[in-house]
Amino acid sequence: MLFTCIAVFHMFSLSAQTPRKGSGADGPTPLQIGDTIPEKLWDSEFFFFNEQLNSTQKASLKEFKARPLVLDFWNTGCAPCLTGLAKLSDFSRDLDLGLVAVSEQTEKSILSFFKRNDLLKGTGLRSIIADSRLKSYFPHESIPHLVWINKEGVVVGLTGSKEITKDDLLNFATKGVLHAELKPELQPNFHRFIVDMELNRQVQSTHDSLLGYAIITNHIKDISPFEKSKVGPYEIISYRNRSILSLYRLAYADRYKFAANQIIWNVSDPERFEYYLSKGEGIAYWEKKNLICFESKSIGRINMADLLNSSLGLNVCVRDSLVECIVVKKGKGRTTMKAKSGREFKSLKNLIKDLRLSRPNWQIIDSIKGEVRIPNYSVKELATKDKLCNFFKENGLIVEKDKRIVNFLIIQR
Secondary structure (H helix, E strand, O other): OOOEEEEEOOOOOOOOOOOOOOOOOOOOOOOOOOOEOOHHHHHOEEEEEEOOOOEEEEEEOHHHOOOOEEEEEOOOOOHHHHHHHHHHHHHOOOOOOEEEEEOOOOHHHHHHHHHHOOOOOOOOOEEEEOOOHHHHHOOOOOOOEEEEEOOOOEEEEEEOOOOOOHHHHHHHHHHOOOOOOOOHHHOOOOOOOHHHOHHHHHHHHHHHOOOOEEEEEEOOOOOOOEEEEEEOOEEEEEEEEEOHHHHHHHHOOOOOOOOHHHEEEOOOOHHHOOHHHOOOOOHHHHHHHHOEEEEEEEOOOOOHHHHHHHHHOOOOEEEEEEEEEEEEEEOOOOOOOOOOOOOOEEEHHHHHHHHHHHOOOOEEEEOOOOOOEEEOOOHHHOOOHHHHHHHHHHOOEEEEEEEEEEEEEEEOO
């Protein structure tokens, strides 16, 4: 159930909305659902890379005219794009359906990718490369980005690839219809500030006449993770669908950085605050139930932590304590270490991060600037502080035990 908490700061107000891209002023008018593909786009020539032939040829989209067609914008560095293309290639086998990938990358980049990656090998993938024209017709903020064009040449869908099923492709290929949801970034609320969304219409008149506000709501579907706008002296900041713990980290970010072992849990339900503390719930279910949004409009800095406490019924605070710490320093003359008999190197920072998660009562301070590589390790083998100190010393590092003031984030009601 959605809750909305509004805190009011001052009197009178201005209304602001962030300008959006994609107006088409510097190129062709972007095509939307319901638009027909213009003839000049069908006739345009593109460079097609053919995975099966491992070569590039110049061709147009004419061969796909009068057939259902899916354009899939991708990049070799985008993992969801690769898994999505592999899935779509598999699902579309034996269907009378055109599947064309579209990339802005060069032939050299594409060839290099297929030399070192087998995920899309054997798919017979055809991809337009070095593209700028199709993206101007179908602008997007993120990839994968799928454009669904029926056999009449009409755009019937703009989606991501994660949610697409085999039935979606079958219905599209045989009936020309698509039931998948519009891609989140194209939803009407994606960039809209929470205060302007339909869910707040019942209180719109309240903050229409006010200068500052803070709003906290439950999870809101299909919105961007962050929005920011400045209008004169007023700043609107909107953190959306964040964990409660991450919002408190943001509230104190200008003064403190809290490692996992600098968070003290004095609540009975820590799993509500961060997913990694949850008890085996599916991430989608957990996010819908526990993520929240925080939005504020103000002149100057606000006390975000106090607003969160007031709205969530918490008493989260920072406390300084003098505790015993293990301080790690770089040894004199230390050079690159040789791993022992097949052991690989890992980062010192990764070891300290692992220890902070598995040994929450140990305070380890890395006083080394830059990257330090150490032989691979097993956290289980470093069961005591003495074993850890000996491991550091064996690898040319200096270890000191010292009492220092450490900042702790206390999660409590």
